Amino acid sequence: MKSTAFRLLCTAVLALSLASCASNSLQRAGSSTVFDMQLDSQLDWARIKGPRNESWTIDGTNLNxxxxxxxxxxxxxxxMARKERASKPDGPWFRPGMRPDELRDLVLDGIREQGSVNVTATSMRPHRFGDTDGVRFDVTMASTSGLNYKGTVAVVERRGKLTSLIWTAPSEHYYARDVEQVNHMLDSMRFVN
Structure with missing residues (x-):
């Protein structure tokens, strides 16, 4: 009995500790500012904020x-997993001035490094985000447990730094349900300062 109560207490303390590392909020459909970007969404999202990165989901992170x-x-x-070191020169490190195909490959390598398999890109196309040139492409991949995902990516270099937005969802239901609205949001993204 005591060990169960102790485990529950430890779990609660861990959950509170993790919650203090990031800020969570509900992002209603409409216009929102995210870092130096303006996003117009037709969907409501749960928004998990970090210092220079955020995760947004509708139904849970494994579903979208x-x-x-x-x-x-x-x-x-x-x-932003780590910085390049001389002892580890190979990796998905950002370099200013990368070509669009290099930016695509950089994102794909990052996705592979996080454990996805059979990662491929299609429909690479140039795209203007407001007054800044970038690239859009679609992705397919699978989790190590065998769930197939599809997604879409927006990548742009601005002022010598990289911004990327990567959306993924299981290909069987969630991708088809939301892809039109997500494409609209990524296509209309623009920088505000």
Whole structure:
């Protein structure tokens, strides 16, 4: 009995500790400012805020997930996991001036590094985010447990730093349900300062 109560107490303390690391809020449909970007969404999202990254979801992170990474610095991991070291020169490190195909490959390598398999990109296209040139492309992948995902990506270098928005959802239901609204949101993204 005591060990069960102790475990529950430890779980509660851990949950509170994790909650203090990030701020959670509800993002209603409409216009919102995220870092230095303006996003117009037709959907309501749960928004988990971090210092230079956010995660947005509608039904839970395994069912749909928009990851936003803002102002990734030179020699930093594309998903801000760590900085490049001389002892680990290979990796998805951002470099200013990368070509669109290099930016695509950088994001794909980051996704693979996080454990997804069979990661591929299609429909790569140039895109203007307000007055800034970037690239859009679609992705397919699978989790290690075998769940197939589809998604769409927006990547842009601005002022020597990288911004990327990566949305993924299981291909069987959630992707088809939300892809039109997510594409609208990513296509209409613009920088505000």
């Amino acid at each position: 997930l928009l990851r936003i990474y803002s102002q990734v610095k030179p020699n930093e991991h594309v998903f």
